[in-house]
Amino acid sequence: MTVKAFSLSGHRALITGGSGGLGKAIASCFLQSGAEVILTGTSEAKLASVQNALGGMVETICFDVTDTANSRDFAQKVEDRFGAISLLVNNAGNTVKKPIDDMGVDDFTNVMNTHVTGAFALSQAFLPQIRQANGRGSILFTASMASFLGIPHVIGYSAAKAAYVGLVRALATELAPDGVRINGVAPGWIRTDLFEKATQTDPARFAKIRARIPMDCFGDPEDIGWAMTYLASPAAKYVTGEILVVDGGALHGF
Numbered sequence: 001m002t003v004k005a006f007s008l009s010g011h012r013a014l015i016t017g018g019s020g021g022l023g024k025a026i027a028s029c030f031l032q033s034g035a036e037v038i039l040t041g042t043s044e045a046k047l048a049s050v051q052n053a054l055g056g057m058v059e060t061i062c063f064d065v066t067d068t069a070n071s072r073d074f075a076q077k078v079e080d081r082f083g084a085i086s087l088l089v090n091n092a093g094n095t096v097k098k099p100i101d102d103m104g105v106d107d108f109t110n111v112m113n114t115h116v117t118g119a120f121a122l123s124q125a126f127l128p129q130i131r132q133a134n135g136r137g138s139i140l141f142t143a144s145m146a147s148f149l150g151i152p153h154v155i156g157y158s159a160a161k162a163a164y165v166g167l168v169r170a171l172a173t174e175l176a177p178d179g180v181r182i183n184g185v186a187p188g189w190i191r192t193d194l195f196e197k198a199t200q201t202d203p204a205r206f207a208k209i210r211a212r213i214p215m216d217c218f219g220d221p222e223d224i225g226w227a228m229t230y231l232a233s234p235a236a237k238y239v240t241g242e243i244l245v246v247d248g249g250a251l252h253g254f
Contacts, residue, residue, distance in 0.1 A: 005235040009034035011136070012085045013232070014078060016065055016122065017092035019046035021192035021221050022142060024053065026089060029225030031057050033233065038082055041092070065092045065118030066110075075125035086133035087232050088126050090119035091142040095157040103155060111156030116163045123171065127180070135179030138232045141168055142224070143186035143243050148251060161186075165243060172241030181240040183231040188247025190219040215248035 013030050017023045018039025027037045027050070037058040041047050047060040059082055063074050078085065094114045096107040123139050130137035144161040145151070151158055164184055172182040189195060189209050195218070199206040210216070227246045230236055245251050 006233045007034050008233055011035040011087050012083055013087035014038045014085045015089040015091055016040050019043055019050050022224055023091050024050045025221030025225040026228050027058050028054060029222060029229045033229050065122055066113045068117060068121035071121040071125040079129055084129035084132055085126060086130055086137045089140045095154055097153050099153055100155055108156040112160050115160035130180055131178050138181045140228055140231060141184035143184040145188055147186050168243060169241050176240060184243040185224055185227045186243050186245045187224045188219055188250045190221055192221055212253040213248045213250045214253045219248060
């Protein structure tokens with residue numbers, strides 16, 4: 001039998017942070033590759049907007065990933081409503097941009113709770129379903145350039161994204177015997193609404209970012225979606241514990 005190496009046919013994926021630009025792009029690429037897709041986020045209205053933009057092809061369900069006391073109940077609710085998932089994408093995120101002198105412990109903790117604690121709790125809650133995928137299951141994390149670079153004024157975000165590197169490596173090692181692969185994608189500077197807002201009023205920051213990208217251009221959200229698709233597909237069946245950097249060469253640019 002011929003294997004369609006990049007197909008996600010037969011997979012059901014849950015994507016957190018589903019109402020954002022990257023969540024939408026990941027969903028679109030997964031759909032085009034044959035997966036069933038469920039998006040989750042905290043705003044019904046925003047999820048409905050993405051659902052409409054994708055032609056009604058995705059399911060949506062509201063959940064706040066920081067509500068870790070109810071992560072297992074949420075996983076059961078998803079399974080009861082849609083069926084067991086085989087792919088989980090931990091994409092939900094937030095940030096606080098302040099100098100260290102102004103950043104409160106609550107600011108730091110809120111960012112860590114969303115990225116790290118929330119993603120850990122959901123991965124743990126959905127693992128029984130993913131283990132049932134007969135060696136085809138994956139958990140994916142949206143990492144960042146901040147996983148590797150020192151970026152000032154986003155201490156919580158940087159710490160959280162660096163923690164993803166440890167989560168990916170440790171979980172990959174522990175879960176390999178169960179046939180569950182763990183990987184991440186680290187986006188470079190991608191043309192999302194958030195990126196546009198952050199750089200339109202800061203030309204010096206825009207110029208600094210552009211200057212370190214050897215390909216001399218910014219990425220599209222779908223560049224991240226297709227990277228996620230590859231890592232979830234049979235084409236990457238021997239890949240686990242990796243963070244795939246998708247940045248136009250910025251991490252190594254000089």
